Amino acid sequence: MSDKKAxxxxxxxxxxxxxxxxxNAVDNVSLEIRxxxxxxxxxxxxxxxxxxxxxxAGFDRPTSGQILLYGKDVSNLxxxxxxxxxxxxxxxxxxxxxxxxxxxxxxxxKKISKPDREKSAEEMLDLVQLPGxxxxxxxxLSGGQRQRVALARALINHPKVLLLDEPLGALxxxxxxxxxxELKSIQKRVGITFIFVTHDQExxxxxxxxxxxxxQGRIEQVGTPAEIYEHPATPFVANFVGTSNLIxxxxxxxxxxxxxxxxxxxxxxxxxxxxxxxxxxxxxxGGKVRDVVYLxxxxxxxxxxxxxxxxxxxxxxxxxxxxxxxxxxxxxxSLFWKKEHIRYVGG
Amino acid sequence: xxxxxxxxEERASWFLKFGALGALLFLxxxxxxxxxxxxxxxxxxxxxxxxxxxxxxFPLALSxxxxxxxxxxxxxxxxxxxxxxxxxxxxxAAAVYRFDFFGKDAVSFMLxxxxxxxxxxTGIALRSAISLMHIPFSFxxxxxxxxxxxxxxxxxxxxxRFRRSSNSMIEASMDLGANSFQTFWHIVLPNIGTALLAGAxxxxxxxxxxxxxxxxxxxxxxxxPIWIFxxxxxxxxxxxxxxxxxxxxxxxxxxxxxxxxxTAGTSDSxxxxx
Numbered sequence: 001m002s003d004k005k006a007x008x009x010x011x012x013x014x015x016x017x018x019x020x021x022x023x024n025a026v027d028n029v030s031l032e033i034r035x036x037x038x039x040x041x042x043x044x045x046x047x048x049x050x051x052x053x054x055x056x057a058g059f060d061r062p063t064s065g066q067i068l069l070y071g072k073d074v075s076n077l078x079x080x081x082x083x084x085x086x087x088x089x090x091x092x093x094x095x096x097x098x099x100x101x102x103x104x105x106x107x108x109x110k111k112i113s114k115p116d117r118e119k120s121a122e123e124m125l126d127l128v129q130l131p132g133x134x135x136x137x138x139x140x141l142s143g144g145q146r147q148r149v150a151l152a153r154a155l156i157n158h159p160k161v162l163l164l165d166e167p168l169g170a171l172x173x174x175x176x177x178x179x180x181x182e183l184k185s186i187q188k189r190v191g192i193t194f195i196f197v198t199h200d201q202e203x204x205x206x207x208x209x210x211x212x213x214x215x216q217g218r219i220e221q222v223g224t225p226a227e228i229y230e231h232p233a234t235p236f237v238a239n240f241v242g243t244s245n246l247i248x249x250x251x252x253x254x255x256x257x258x259x260x261x262x263x264x265x266x267x268x269x270x271x272x273x274x275x276x277x278x279x280x281x282x283x284x285x286g287g288k289v290r291d292v293v294y295l296x297x298x299x300x301x302x303x304x305x306x307x308x309x310x311x312x313x314x315x316x317x318x319x320x321x322x323x324x325x326x327x328x329x330x331x332x333x334s335l336f337w338k339k340e341h342i343r344y345v346g347g
Numbered sequence: 348x349x350x351x352x353x354x355x356e357e358r359a360s361w362f363l364k365f366g367a368l369g370a371l372l373f374l375x376x377x378x379x380x381x382x383x384x385x386x387x388x389x390x391x392x393x394x395x396x397x398x399x400x401x402x403x404x405f406p407l408a409l410s411x412x413x414x415x416x417x418x419x420x421x422x423x424x425x426x427x428x429x430x431x432x433x434x435x436x437x438x439x440a441a442a443v444y445r446f447d448f449f450g451k452d453a454v455s456f457m458l459x460x461x462x463x464x465x466x467x468x469t470g471i472a473l474r475s476a477i478s479l480m481h482i483p484f485s486f487x488x489x490x491x492x493x494x495x496x497x498x499x500x501x502x503x504x505x506x507x508r509f510r511r512s513s514n515s516m517i518e519a520s521m522d523l524g525a526n527s528f529q530t531f532w533h534i535v536l537p538n539i540g541t542a543l544l545a546g547a548x549x550x551x552x553x554x555x556x557x558x559x560x561x562x563x564x565x566x567x568x569x570x571x572p573i574w575i576f577x578x579x580x581x582x583x584x585x586x587x588x589x590x591x592x593x594x595x596x597x598x599x600x601x602x603x604x605x606x607x608x609x610t611a612g613t614s615d616s617x618x619x620x621x
Contacts, residue, residue: 094519
């Protein structure tokens, strides 16, 4: 990874006009993506992340603003004049062509000779671990295999930037986790900048060098996975990325002495059934366990705080069994956590 | 994997079989009669069973100059109407599928209307319009008349194919460096190819045996069906008409069978991206 900028979005807006009023799908977004980075656009559906990606690909044009690809303004170039390639959510393989022809399509358009492009296609299929598949038709492949073909097809042109539009969305959990690891290793091997669109925060946290969190057409925060998770800049990020407890007003005042809204992650909170002593660098609050959910690896408690509000607490089942944790229900408990683990999120 | 509905293993009840057989007979006994009486030795009357069988009507029918002219005219009209329908129908389907525009539903409805309207209405409307514009009734007015309902057939087939194929295929092609023309040639055309062929065959068959609209839009030309119709008034030529009718059945039915084959064969290849 270098400090060179692969992609820059400068004050990009995309307005969709419709009879029922205009929609600001992308609302004044500015963003820099570095050369060689694995960058994720994370957000709920309709947050503008896919529209942003489509504008980088050239399928959509910004209403205003600029898109730079390695310093060159590509805002108004058609897709076939941009040095970026896309892996589509539905893979978009060409059903009338074999896998080999699909992968070699970009080279065929560039008028590379048939033996050369067949050789390159084989190499690409090796890269995505589908050696010997070139003679098959897309309809003969499983979802995961189609996904790999789509990846090979997009990489064969050696684009400067690879765009991935929720490519793992249609796969089952096991396969998805496997592909996450594989995508990351392929990205390291080819050294191409990847821009990855997803609504799955875990996926984004697993794979990305940096993440931009989108909400309602705007970027809420850009940062590394750790920054996004541990220092959410806004209430939206705190809630969308992982589970978070948001506390404000009177309840906040009783805990921290200030009414300012803060967030605290469920796994940072310790739950104690006795009135343990806690250190001065900790916040504490008392409450009653209203609900216990045993999840195998860990247990989730919903604790009703004395004087209103509630907190979600997660504890690993290191020593406890399901019988033990269930007994906590309706018990009085005290909760405490290190002061450094709260984030004031404003709003 | 695309899944095809599997026929049930259960056996149909005798009642269902009987019903199906009855329906088939009801539909096809008249056809069989025409085939049968193409071989009869009688000249004018239909008696059952035919007193004898002969092949003598075949050379007689095929060498009839009026019939040859009519056949040639019908083939020319059907070919031209089909050709223009292929171009107009595909363009219309592409426009309705790709773009959102004001009055899209209305356009879609109006395109399909000529197929649903009674031929007599289309015929009268065309005749008035053509007279109003002072266009002489000719070969070309027949072609225009036939094109109105041929376009629908192509349009419907192509639109259905577009809707079954993934839109991102076109984007994927452009993304990989192909311009609009290359994308059409390498991706769109191969994917709608069988739909075009099926639409063309159906359109050709429709045009080939059309009577009503033709009556209103023709000058003094006689297409094959109209020639057959005029022959019905001459009882002495009845076996010749039957031979010609057989010919029409073959020319129209065989391509339709073929069209069903090719569209059935490709329906699962669209599943590639689902």
